[in-house]
Amino acid sequence: MTPTEQDLIDFVIAEARMIDERRFPEWLDLFAEDGIYWMPLEPDQEEEHLTTSLMYEDRLLLRTRVQRLEGQRTFSQKPKSRCQHLLQMPAVDEVNHEENLYRTYTPFHYVETRFDEQTLLAGWARHKLAVVEGKLMIKCKRVDLVNCDAPHRNIQLFV
Amino acid sequence: MNLQPGELKDKVRRLIREGEVHRDLYCSPEVFALEMEHLFRNAWIYVGHESQIPNKGDYAATEIGTQPILMVRHSDNSIRVLFNRCPHKGTQVVIDRQGNTGKFFRCPYHAWSFKTDGSLLAVPLKKGYEDSGLQESCAAKGMTPLAHSKNYRGFIFAKMNDAGPDFDSFFGESLSSLDNMIDRSPEARLEVVGSPLRYMHHCNWKMLVENQTDTCHPMVAHESSAGTVREIWEQEGGDGPKPMAVECILPFTSPYEFFENMGIRTWENGHGHTGVHHSIHSDYSAIEGYFEKMVEAYGETRAKAILDENRHNTVYFPNMMIKGPIQSLRLFKPLAADKTLVESWIFRLVGAPDKLLHRTAMYNRLINAPTSIVGHDDLEMYERAQAGLASDGNQWVNMQRLYDPAESETPNATYNGTTEAQMRNQFRAWEKFMTLDAGEAADARGSAA
Numbered sequence: 001m002t003p004t005e006q007d008l009i010d011f012v013i014a015e016a017r018m019i020d021e022r023r024f025p026e027w028l029d030l031f032a033e034d035g036i037y038w039m040p041l042e043p044d045q046e047e048e049h050l051t052t053s054l055m056y057e058d059r060l061l062l063r064t065r066v067q068r069l070e071g072q073r074t075f076s077q078k079p080k081s082r083c084q085h086l087l088q089m090p091a092v093d094e095v096n097h098e099e100n101l102y103r104t105y106t107p108f109h110y111v112e113t114r115f116d117e118q119t120l121l122a123g124w125a126r127h128k129l130a131v132v133e134g135k136l137m138i139k140c141k142r143v144d145l146v147n148c149d150a151p152h153r154n155i156q157l158f159v
Numbered sequence: 160m161n162l163q164p165g166e167l168k169d170k171v172r173r174l175i176r177e178g179e180v181h182r183d184l185y186c187s188p189e190v191f192a193l194e195m196e197h198l199f200r201n202a203w204i205y206v207g208h209e210s211q212i213p214n215k216g217d218y219a220a221t222e223i224g225t226q227p228i229l230m231v232r233h234s235d236n237s238i239r240v241l242f243n244r245c246p247h248k249g250t251q252v253v254i255d256r257q258g259n260t261g262k263f264f265r266c267p268y269h270a271w272s273f274k275t276d277g278s279l280l281a282v283p284l285k286k287g288y289e290d291s292g293l294q295e296s297c298a299a300k301g302m303t304p305l306a307h308s309k310n311y312r313g314f315i316f317a318k319m320n321d322a323g324p325d326f327d328s329f330f331g332e333s334l335s336s337l338d339n340m341i342d343r344s345p346e347a348r349l350e351v352v353g354s355p356l357r358y359m360h361h362c363n364w365k366m367l368v369e370n371q372t373d374t375c376h377p378m379v380a381h382e383s384s385a386g387t388v389r390e391i392w393e394q395e396g397g398d399g400p401k402p403m404a405v406e407c408i409l410p411f412t413s414p415y416e417f418f419e420n421m422g423i424r425t426w427e428n429g430h431g432h433t434g435v436h437h438s439i440h441s442d443y444s445a446i447e448g449y450f451e452k453m454v455e456a457y458g459e460t461r462a463k464a465i466l467d468e469n470r471h472n473t474v475y476f477p478n479m480m481i482k483g484p485i486q487s488l489r490l491f492k493p494l495a496a497d498k499t500l501v502e503s504w505i506f507r508l509v510g511a512p513d514k515l516l517h518r519t520a521m522y523n524r525l526i527n528a529p530t531s532i533v534g535h536d537d538l539e540m541y542e543r544a545q546a547g548l549a550s551d552g553n554q555w556v557n558m559q560r561l562y563d564p565a566e567s568e569t570p571n572a573t574y575n576g577t578t579e580a581q582m583r584n585q586f587r588a589w590e591k592f593m594t595l596d597a598g599e600a601a602d603a604r605g606s607a608a
Contacts, residue, residue, distance in 0.1 A: 039530065042354050049517045051353035052505060054530045056521075060391065061404055067387050068532055074383035076539035151357035151500050152529035154538060 001134045003102060005092045011136045012104050012127055016085035019158045024066040027158070031059050032130060032137040039143045039159065054148065054155075065158075076156065081114040083157045090127075102129040102136075110159045119153055122146045164597035167193070171593045177567070178559035178579075180586055182548040185363035185556070191496035193593065198477060199224030200319040201595040202428075203329045205479045205490060206230050206240055208506070209313045210350040211257060216275060219257040222492055223317065227251055228305065230315055233275045234262065240308040240317040241277045245269075246298040256354075264302065277302035312341050313349060322596035324428070332571060333430035336473035340483035342465045344508035345456035349486065352516065355502040358529045362541035364478060364493040365585075367501060370537060371472040371480045371489075372433050372581040374418035375560070377411045380540050384532035385411035400444065407522050410439035411533065418576045421471065427570040429476025429588025431581035435573050438471035440484035446514045456510070474581065476588045486519045489527065497545055503527035558582045 003011075011030075018027040031037070038048065039055040048056060057065070068074050086109040094103035106125040111118060123145040130139050143159045162170065174181040174190070183190050204223045207230050211219045218231040220243055227243040229252075243251050245266040252264050252273070263280050264273045272280040279301035282288065293299050308317040309326040314337060316326065323329065341347055360367065370376065377385070388408045392401070401409070410417075422435030434440070453462035473481050478491040486506040491499055505519045526533045548556070561578035567587060574580050 041356065041524075047353075050513055050520060052356055052503075052520050052523045052528075054356075054524060054528050056524060058404075060395075060402060061525075064384075064387050064391055065532060067391065068383050071383045071387060073386070075380070076383070076535040149354055149357070151359040153359050154535055155530045156535055 001131050001136075002097055003095075003129075003131065003136055005095065007136065008092050008095075008102050008104050008127075008129065009090045011129065012090040012106055012125070013087060015127075015138070015141075016087055016108075020084050022080075024069060028059070028062055028066055030138050031062065032132050032139050033059065035059060035138045036140045037062055037138075037143075037158070038140060039145065039148070041148055043144070043148060045148075054145075054152075055143075069157075076154070079114065081112055081156045083110065083112045085110050085159075087125075093126075100130045101139075103127065104129070108159075112155060112157055114154075114156070117153070119155070121155070121159060123148070123159070125159075162193075164594075167197070167597045168594050171590055175586055175590050176555075177564075178562050178583060179555045179557055182554050182556060184589075185365065185545065186496055186548050188496050191363075191493070194493065195224040195226075197594065197596055198589065198592045199226075199493075201323040201592045202477050203307075203309070203316045203318045203326055204477070205475065205488075206308070206315040206317050208349065208351045208504075209238060209310060209315060210506075212238065214259065216259045216261045217257070218253055218260055218275075220251075220253050220255065223305075223319065224493060226319075228317070229253055230308075231260065231264075231275045238308070238310055238315055239276050240305045240315065241302045242305070244302065245271060246279070246301055246303070247271050252302060273301045277304050311337065312347075320596050323592065329428055330430065330475070331427050333426040333428075333432075333473065333475065336432055336470055336481060336483055339465060339468045339470065340481055340486060340506070342457075343453075343483065343486065343511070345452040345510035347456075348509040349506040350509055352505050352507050352520070355490075355504045356523060356528050358501045358503070358527065358534060358538075360499045360501060360538055360541055361497055362499060362538075362545040363496055364491045364499040365589075366541045366544060367491045367499060368474060368476075368478060368480070368585065369558075369582045370541070371474050372423060372431060373579075374421070374423070374433055374577050375415070376540070377418070378414065380536045381411045381533055384536050385409060387532075388412075403444075403518055403521055404525060406443055407518070407525055408533070410442070413439065415577065421576040422573055423576050423578055423581050424573045425566075425570060425581050425584040428591075429585045430474060431584055432470050432473035433576060433581075434469055434471030435576070438469045438484070440471060440482070441469040443484070443518070446512055446518075448512045449515060452510060452512075474585070476585055477592070485522050486515070487523055487527070501527070558586075 037057045041052050041054050069077055088107040090104040090106040093105050104127045110121045126142040128140040129136050174183055207219045212232045215232050215234055218229050220229045229243045230238055230240050233239045245252050250266055250268040252266050270283050274280050305317040305319055341349055385408050389412050392405050421438055423433050424435050425431040469484050480489045488504045490502045494500055503523055505523050507516050558579040561575055566580055
């Protein structure tokens with residue numbers, strides 16, 4: 001498979017929709033074996049390991065989250081949170097067929113709600129994608145919140 | 160609040176019994192105001208770490224109780240702790256969490272300026288104050304320094320009131336936990352790394368502090384997070400070297416027996432720690448090259464002694480917790496009776512391999528972040544408790560587990576690890592520090608007479 005720009009855009013939009021529709025196992029399968037979900041703590045943060053991030057999760061940790069969300073004794077999900085992504089049209093930043101590397105940039109607004117509380121987050125999602133066994137997969141999804149360093153309330157789902 | 164000393168003592172005593180505290184301690188705005196007025200002024204409170212302000216003119220802003228303060232590196236290289244308030248109209252002089260102010264502070268409102276020890280340097284249009292009485296005013300004193308401050312091996316603490324014990328008597332033997340965290344650096348030096356995680360809780364600050372030595376909740380409240388990690392690890396076969404993240408979270412599912420045997424130690428003035436004999440941090444994999452560096456620095460016997468100490472959570476009364484083996488520090492900042500900001504800081508062990516910092520940063524985000532599944536478990540319980548306490552059916556919170564009538568006479572002691580003795584120790588200190596300044600003249604506390 002050689003993805004077109006439209007394939008990349010469709011992928012990013014479909015990925016957000018899976019989260020909004022709580023199709024979490026399907027969403028998890030979008031991540032490559034070495035795929036990472038990264039949400040830095042500071043603006044313009046470059047360091048991945050030697051400083052605190054809000055999230056830096058491999059498939060094992062993401063799977064833990066997904067399985068926990070459905071757990072019988074996951075009290076912070078009784079009742080469950082709901083969320084909605086409002087995406088700007090993803091921009092395709094890089095198409096590199098030789099190196100099997102594709103990058104997109106997607107400004108978003110994200111709403112997460114539980115009980116009567118609703119949290120609005122905004123920021124930019126940067127996807128690094130690759131074709132693995134004929135399918136586009138996530139190598140890294142980096143989510144920079146505009147207010148990454150603010151005193152947040154719970155963020156329980158996936159931005 | 161204008162309570163007479165006797166009234167204050169009576170009020171405080173009515174709220175506390177051995178093993179039970181009244182829900183007003185968590186819910187009442189009036190009690191919260193009294194805590195800000197007395198407890199947070201009579202106790203030594205953590206301000207920050209010297210590595211946040213390495214150069215002259217560097218400052219870091221924070222709060223003690225609800226009062227804005229800052230620490231700054233003065234021209235003589237000492238660290239000064241000042242109220243972050245212009246003596247003129249009250250404007251906060253610095254607003255960034257940290258920065259460098261050069262040789263002096265300059266208020267952005269009317270350009271009054273101050274040396275970095277707080278003293279007034281200059282006022283524009285000075286002539287206008289001739290014969291005005293300014294020299295005798297509160298304003299002429301500049302930015303007020305806090306009455307007492309102390310740099311303990313890089314950790315800066317301050318106390319606003321004259322009442323209460325000096326630094327060494329306040330902390331006593333509890334400083335051994337800070338010592339152990341610092342000594343884990345082959346150079347006996349720590350450095351703050353990055354910004355703190357900031358996590359907003361809609362509950363009283365004391366619930367968070369109590370939870371630090373609550374060893375009967377991990378296997379229950381964290382079944383969802385740590386239990387899921389266990390399930391997944393078992394699905395994966397459950398053998399072989401554990402990934403670092405699994406190593407960090409799995410011990411939360413340890414059985415009651417593990418926590419009972421781990422032990423709890425209490426110290427005078429409300430300090431105490433879990434993990435006397437072992438802890439959830441005891442079985443981490445060795446990191447290559449670290450032990451060798453420690454032996455080089457301390458000799459083998461001392462290096463082993465430092466690293467064999469695996470204290471879990473050390474509570475520094477009233478509102479701070481450290482984890483020596485993880486090199487993290489959490490501050491529970493009170494904002495209102497039902498609102499608390501939790502800051503979680505991490506440190507680099509200067510001279511140790513980077514892999515330790517890697518684990519420290521990972522632990523911080525896995526356990527302390529607003530995005531942390533472990534954090535979600537805890538916050539849910541705190542906020543349900545805060546809401547539940549509105550109930551008039553029972554106005555008391557219970558902490559009688561493994562109560563020993565002798566414990567109030569022996570503040571420095573060790574216990575079975577599931578005791579609530581440390582919570583009771585905190586409340587005895589709470590009563591003491593709420594009323595320590597009762598009887599002091601009101602103006603000594605800086606209030607108008």
